Amino acid sequence: MNDTLARLLALCFLVAVVGLLGLVWAVSRRQFTHLAAGARVIFGPGEEGRAEDPVAPSPALLQRSLGVPPPAASPPADVADRTRADRSSRGPVLWFVVSAVVWLLLGSLLGVLASVKMHWPEVLDASVYTTFGRVRPLHLNIIAYGWLSMAGVGVALWLLPRLLRTPLRGGRWAVAGALVWNVGMVLGVAALLTGHTEGVEWLEFPWQIDLFFVVGGALAGVPLLLTLQHRRVEHLYVSTWYIIAALVWFPILFVVANVPGVHFGVEHALVNWWFAHNVLGLWFTPMSLAAAYYLIPKIVGRPIHSYQLSLLAFWALALFYSQVGVHHLIGGPVPTWVVTLSIVTSVAMCVPVLATAVNLHFTAFDRLAALRHSPTLRFVVLGAMMYTVASVQGSLHALRSLNTLTHFTHYTVAHAHLGAYGFNTFVFFGAVYFLMPRITGAEWPWPRLVSAHFALVVAGFAVYVVFLSIGGLLQGAAMLDASRPFMESVEVTLPYLLARSVGGTLMTLGHVVFAAHVGGILWAASRRRAAAATSMAPAAQEVLS
Amino acid sequence: MNAALGTAFGAVGLLALAGSLLVGAPYAQLRGEGAPAGLRPYTAEAARGREAYMALGCIYCHSQQPRDPRQAPDAERGWGRPSVPADYAYDHPHLLGTMRTGPDLFNIGARQPSRDWHLLHLYDPRAVVPGSIMPAHRFLFDVGGAAGPEDVVVNLPGGGTAVARPEALDLVAYLLSLDHTYPVAPAEGSVP
Ligand code: HEM
Numbered sequence: 001m002n003d004t005l006a007r008l009l010a011l012c013f014l015v016a017v018v019g020l021l022g023l024v025w026a027v028s029r030r031q032f033t034h035l036a037a038g039a040r041v042i043f044g045p046g047e048e049g050r051a052e053d054p055v056a057p058s059p060a061l062l063q064r065s066l067g068v069p070p071p072a073a074s075p076p077a078d079v080a081d082r083t084r085a086d087r088s089s090r091g092p093v094l095w096f097v098v099s100a101v102v103w104l105l106l107g108s109l110l111g112v113l114a115s116v117k118m119h120w121p122e123v124l125d126a127s128v129y130t131t132f133g134r135v136r137p138l139h140l141n142i143i144a145y146g147w148l149s150m151a152g153v154g155v156a157l158w159l160l161p162r163l164l165r166t167p168l169r170g171g172r173w174a175v176a177g178a179l180v181w182n183v184g185m186v187l188g189v190a191a192l193l194t195g196h197t198e199g200v201e202w203l204e205f206p207w208q209i210d211l212f213f214v215v216g217g218a219l220a221g222v223p224l225l226l227t228l229q230h231r232r233v234e235h236l237y238v239s240t241w242y243i244i245a246a247l248v249w250f251p252i253l254f255v256v257a258n259v260p261g262v263h264f265g266v267e268h269a270l271v272n273w274w275f276a277h278n279v280l281g282l283w284f285t286p287m288s289l290a291a292a293y294y295l296i297p298k299i300v301g302r303p304i305h306s307y308q309l310s311l312l313a314f315w316a317l318a319l320f321y322s323q324v325g326v327h328h329l330i331g332g333p334v335p336t337w338v339v340t341l342s343i344v345t346s347v348a349m350c351v352p353v354l355a356t357a358v359n360l361h362f363t364a365f366d367r368l369a370a371l372r373h374s375p376t377l378r379f380v381v382l383g384a385m386m387y388t389v390a391s392v393q394g395s396l397h398a399l400r401s402l403n404t405l406t407h408f409t410h411y412t413v414a415h416a417h418l419g420a421y422g423f424n425t426f427v428f429f430g431a432v433y434f435l436m437p438r439i440t441g442a443e444w445p446w447p448r449l450v451s452a453h454f455a456l457v458v459a460g461f462a463v464y465v466v467f468l469s470i471g472g473l474l475q476g477a478a479m480l481d482a483s484r485p486f487m488e489s490v491e492v493t494l495p496y497l498l499a500r501s502v503g504g505t506l507m508t509l510g511h512v513v514f515a516a517h518v519g520g521i522l523w524a525a526s527r528r529r530a531a532a533a534t535s536m537a538p539a540a541q542e543v544l545s
Numbered sequence: 546m547n548a549a550l551g552t553a554f555g556a557v558g559l560l561a562l563a564g565s566l567l568v569g570a571p572y573a574q575l576r577g578e579g580a581p582a583g584l585r586p587y588t589a590e591a592a593r594g595r596e597a598y599m600a601l602g603c604i605y606c607h608s609q610q611p612r613d614p615r616q617a618p619d620a621e622r623g624w625g626r627p628s629v630p631a632d633y634a635y636d637h638p639h640l641l642g643t644m645r646t647g648p649d650l651f652n653i654g655a656r657q658p659s660r661d662w663h664l665l666h667l668y669d670p671r672a673v674v675p676g677s678i679m680p681a682h683r684f685l686f687d688v689g690g691a692a693g694p695e696d697v698v699v700n701l702p703g704g705g706t707a708v709a710r711p712e713a714l715d716l717v718a719y720l721l722s723l724d725h726t727y728p729v730a731p732a733e734g735s736v737p
Binding site for chain 2: 012013016117118119122125126127128131133134136137195196198199200201228235236240241245248249253256263264265266267268269270271274282315318319322323325326329331332333334335338342400404407408409410412480481482486487490491494
């Protein structure tokens, strides 16, 4: 390689690390105490101490569980502010969230089918359209671009006006973006079903169809720019940093990785896994963290534990997460130094992860009694815990010794679900429960279904991850022992693959409950609007429209 | 706008750094790499078979990247010497794969050179390897019709025959072309 180039890059990396260390030092010396006020921008004056969860069966019990005297009623101006914010984002948020839920259902059903095929290969094996090699990429792409991406954008669009204290501007652009994105999804699904694939994992959609995602994503980004310009806050809350960063990261990654005719051979594998891991690390994760950083403080009525720490965690994530991707190719035919760099940064991910963990968990720590009364908090706190677990696990099995065992096995798939499901999906579930009543003005019609959903997905997910991880480790051990025939590494996994199907089925049932409930609240909202319209009371219309 | 712009620029800057390290620099390093003398480009048939391999999703269960014997016993399993970047000179897109639900296939053409074996295995994996969880690909064959003189006929274990469609023949031609047993210089710094 061009030596000067290599030295230059190494220098850049060093400078970035030194910058980060400087930040650590500054934070530890409390250089940023003035920032702490920033943590409070999500609260109106006198609002701290107030518990908020529109799903709570008993708001009074939730409030009492915090163990602090409730503040006086929120100043009407703040409440009106937030109502206006929620109303302004209603259309685009509904489009994104409802589409996401539909894709979630479809994606989970395909996940179960793919899973079942692994231990009962005869199931639906007569047709090429339902062969494992078709169903599996459909599952992943529908989940990644249909569910997680659309839910993430929907939640971000809802958060923005609240964070910036101004109505969402340009919401129509985002609605158009949701439509274009959905067209891309439908075309992409049709393409994969008929075998038109780029053949590269996470990048399967043909590049012509990718254009829909580029356009749709750009349209959805317009309100960010417009609303930022009109913001009425001094300080940008940490959630806003994550949203801004995610919305500049993803388009760059998507275009670089999908551009046709540039990538070749092993270099293509590098781009592939750099992209794939960044979809998780720089797209789903920032969106989920933005939601968690907002919802946890809001629900327990207390600002984030250490605002300075969140600054550190943000920049450390930006520096390290963007470089971990090649740990998917440890032992592969790629230049050793790239692999080593990814291993080092994978381990360094402990910094932002632990900082975030301390921050989020300490915020809720001595108010955990609220978990009993706030369904939203249960989803989000569990999600935040899974972020810690999945990331620490990721740092560990990026180490060569452990990776030798786990690479190429189902263990990796269990890990992927720990992140994309345990963390991202759980946080988005919580966010959807919180935001739907706020933007529709209706209540969740069947509160018990929230608990049913929670029980199903937690049980299913636990079965999924625990059993598949064990199965993967046994598979890896069998494969590393050359005296055991290869088929042993297949046979040893069968009971665990079966257990994964059981867990996945429970999760999917949970998603059916969730989707039905989303349908229910939409129906309730439309009934309320109809009732308000017929009663012709101008005041009521004003409130509900 | 300052704080927002600062965040955006910082975010893009760090991503650009990561991109140049993980993608840009290897791009420059690997671009000049020529194909090894022993590696032949894909024939038209094998290239079509490669498309079929992608369209049928074989990659979700099979890798094509044997590891160094110091790291894992891939060579002992007959999967071949550790691969080097030059081995992939003709590979657009790459098909390295990250799952080994089934064996590594980088040298399957050398390990299993029989076309008939592959056709039967594709038609019914469990007829060849009891307990296999590989999907059957019967839809790549015509069953029951009369075979013409040009047709490739698979004799099924339970009696009866199936005629391989062109897609199946292409796919097998691709599998047979996966033979990287020629010698290469070990990769730079290839310590596991
Ligand atoms: C929102 C929910 C879900 C998310 C976010 C999700 C995410 C993912 C991801 C990221 C992968 C790729 C793993 C990798 O490449 O290492 C994957 C693969 C897979 N998922 Fe899911 N998944 C979800 C639900 C489900 C469900 C309900 C099932 C049912 C059992 C399931 C079964 C599978 C299977 C069988 C694979 C393929 C594994 C393989 O190729 O060996 N997933 N999923």
